[in-house]
């Protein structure tokens with residue numbers, strides 16, 4: 001019996017360029033070549049809307065066995081929504097408000113090259129916090145990133161939060177250019193693995209697998225076989241290797257002569 005395999009992909013930097021739509025050639029490869037051999041699934045940190053912007057809305061749920069937005073807090077199997085939890089259920093309103101109030105106060109006292117809007121984006125399983133505000137332009141985004149590399153605004157912010165709320169079981173993760181994510185410990189991408197059942201092997205492909213990166217925990221998880229990729233093209237290369245390997249193993253199995261009793 002050949003082993004049942006699912007390939008699970010991070011989105012940004014793994015099957016798409018960061019924040020860009022998937023290229024037609026990559027999509028064709030996943031749907032026509034990879035899907036012939038394995039089931040395929042995606043897990044992104046962003047919300048479903050952003051994943052749909054990148055992977056398209058047309059027949060999206062037919063293309064991927066599982067779609068996980070917000071690390072799997074929002075989950076679909078064969079297009080059907082799976083049960084979900086929220087950060088407010090987990091933290092409770094009082095604690096959550098203390099936390100958000102501190103964040104807004106802290107931001108109000110920061111002097112930065114510029115500030116725009118949307119400092120706290122509240123999602124199902126996480127908060128995304130941006131000292132400069134999420135609705136800045138692409139150019140401003142890059143400017144802030146440069147400023148932050150020099151002044152470590154996000155790192156200092158996280159240190160201040162850890163100091164103020166030492167007892168909250170929260171994880172902080174710097175990703176992208178202008179913000180960081182806050183979520184309950186364990187609600188990283190490994191969260192989505194609880195939904196995946198019935199496979200002998202889960203192959204995970206991600207680009208931010210180093211410590212502190214948002215693919216680190218799932219890449220290291222005992223439940224997955226991790227593949228570190230540098231860009232969508234590298235993902236294709238590594239998938240070709242995996243497909244060849246699986247085919248080779250299958251042929252070996254077939255060539256074992258049946259034993260007569």
Ligand SMILES: [Mg+2]
Pocket residue numbers: 010011012013014206207208
């Ligand atoms: Mg990524």
